[in-house]
Amino acid sequence: MKAWILEKQAKMEGRPLKLVDVPTPQALDNEIRVKVLVCGVCRTDIHIAEGDLPLKKSPLILGHEIVGVVDETGKGVKKFKIGDRVGISWLHSTCGKCSHCLSGRENYCSDFQCTGWDADGGFAEYTTVGEDFALSLQGIDMEPEDIAPLLCPGIAGYCAFKLTKAKKRDRLGLYGFGPTAYCVLRVANHLGIDVYVSTRSPRHIEEAKINGAVWAADAMKEEMPCTLNSAIVFPPAGVLVEPALCHVKIGGIVVLAPVSMSTIEVKNYSKNFWGRDVRTLYNVIKTEGQEFLSIAGKTNIRMGRQVFFFEELNEAMILVKKGKIEEPNAIIKVADDWSLG
Numbered sequence: 080m081k082a083w084i085l086e087k088q089a090k091m092e093g094r095p096l097k098l099v100d101v102p103t104p105q106a107l108d109n110e111i112r113v114k115v116l117v118c119g120v121c122r123t124d125i126h127i128a129e130g131d132l133p134l135k136k137s138p139l140i141l142g143h144e145i146v147g148v149v150d151e152t153g154k155g156v157k158k159f160k161i162g163d164r165v166g167i168s169w170l171h172s173t174c175g176k177c178s179h180c181l182s183g184r185e186n187y188c189s190d191f192q193c194t195g196w197d198a199d200g201g202f203a204e205y206t207t208v209g210e211d212f213a214l215s216l217q218g219i220d221m222e223p224e225d226i227a228p229l230l231c232p233g234i235a236g237y238c239a240f241k242l243t244k245a246k247k248r249d250r251l252g253l254y255g256f257g258p259t260a261y262c263v264l265r266v267a268n269h270l271g272i273d274v275y276v277s278t279r280s281p282r283h284i285e286e287a288k289i290n291g292a293v294w295a296a297d298a299m300k301e302e303m304p305c306t307l308n309s310a311i312v313f314p315p316a317g318v319l320v321e322p323a324l325c326h327v328k329i330g331g332i333v334v335l336a337p338v339s340m341s342t343i344e345v346k347n348y349s350k351n352f353w354g355r356d357v358r359t360l361y362n363v364i365k366t367e368g369q370e371f372l373s374i375a376g377k378t379n380i381r382m383g384r385q386v387f388f389f390e391e392l393n394e395a396m397i398l399v400k401k402g403k404i405e406e407p408n409a410i411i412k413v414a415d416d417w418s419l420g
């Protein structure tokens with residue numbers, strides 16, 4: 080099969096990914112093999128390619144926003160059959176035996192393996208995954224190009240949202256309005272939750288209002304109109320944490336989504352922090368991924384994407400790195416349609 084491989088990390092401008100022929104993987108035991116239709120580009124792919132994150136195997140096939148169709152099943156597979164449409168996200172596998180895995184909190188498993196980092200991902204014609212970690216796309220009537228970006232920012236946003244425990248008629252604050260926050264806004268609207276968005280750029284403020292935020296402005300400059308039940312901080316900006324805590328009422332929850340964060344300073348503990356719960360998003364949970372896809376299918380969550388040919392992967396990643404793509408997401412088209420053979 081044709082695949083883009085990374086052997087040696089380097090700046091994207093040096094085109095570290097090479098398009099080569101490699102043996103097509105086989106589906107073992109409880110694995111399915113997926114013919115890849117599309118795979119989205121995520122900033123994490125760039126961080127791995129450039130060496131901001133360590134290279135865990137070489138050669139490595141990147142890509143963890145995979146949409147495709149099952150074309151081979153291992154002997155032990157029960158949940159999927161050939162022809163089923165599936166998604167593969169960042170969660171490639173966990174141990175299945177530890178207390179976290181056994182209590183449905185596999186996001187904390189110390190053996191959490193990531194697609195396109197620990198295991199080969201989707202910038203290839205075929206990829207394999209254990210059946211327990213593939214997401215069913217049955218009944219989700221959306222273009223594969225629209226599904227792919229839901230598999231990373233969408234699922235991560237939904238897992239952050241679940242941590243807020245927000246319920247109907249609650250007031251939820253979102254700090255920063257990138258693709259992840261957009262997905263949370265759409266889900267929250269669907270569930271009857273009022274959303275208050277604090278972001279800086281006029282473009283994001285406008286987008287938040289168009290997509291149903293009851294209030295959107297820069298809360299560092301304009302006063303939040305009411306207290307919130309819960310809030311999620313998306314950008315890795317520690318400076319946003321105390322304002323978010325302050326806006327949430329006593330007994331409320333603040334979720335920090337980033338994987339890294341600049342220094343967090345709380346100047347007034349008693350007024351702004353005392354009585355609030357702070358939680359962090361730490362990887363994703365499979366059942367929540369599946370739950371999110373079903374909501375996305377019903378509510379038509381579409382993020383905007385620019386589609387590139389398979390051969391254009393390096394160029395697409397350079398454009399994403401420079402923030403020069405026209406849409407929020409870059410999607411690589413690997414195959415033309417769902418057909419097998």
Ligand SMILES: NC(=O)c1ccc[n+]([C@@H]2O[C@H](COP(=O)([O-])OP(=O)(O)OC[C@H]3O[C@@H](n4cnc5c(N)ncnc54)[C@H](OP(=O)(O)O)[C@@H]3O)[C@@H](O)[C@H]2O)c1
Pocket residue numbers: 231232235254255256257258259260278279280281283284313314315316319336337338339360361362363
């Ligand atoms: N924990 C996990 O397992 C996990 C998994 C996946 C993703 N994530 C995290 O989820 C987050 C979501 O990322 P995203 O791609 O949606 O975009 P993002 O990094 O959250 O940024 C979204 C927006 O936030 C605003 N922003 C950025 N810096 C800011 C600052 N210093 N002050 C105020 N606003 C600022 C910007 O909009 P304006 O210009 O309008 O202000 C930006 O477009 C990331 O932090 C990522 O690390 C976590």
Ligand SMILES: [Zn+2]
Pocket residue numbers: 121122123143169231232
């Ligand atoms: Zn990602």
Ligand SMILES: [Zn+2]
Pocket residue numbers: 173174175176177178179180181185188189190
């Ligand atoms: Zn485990």
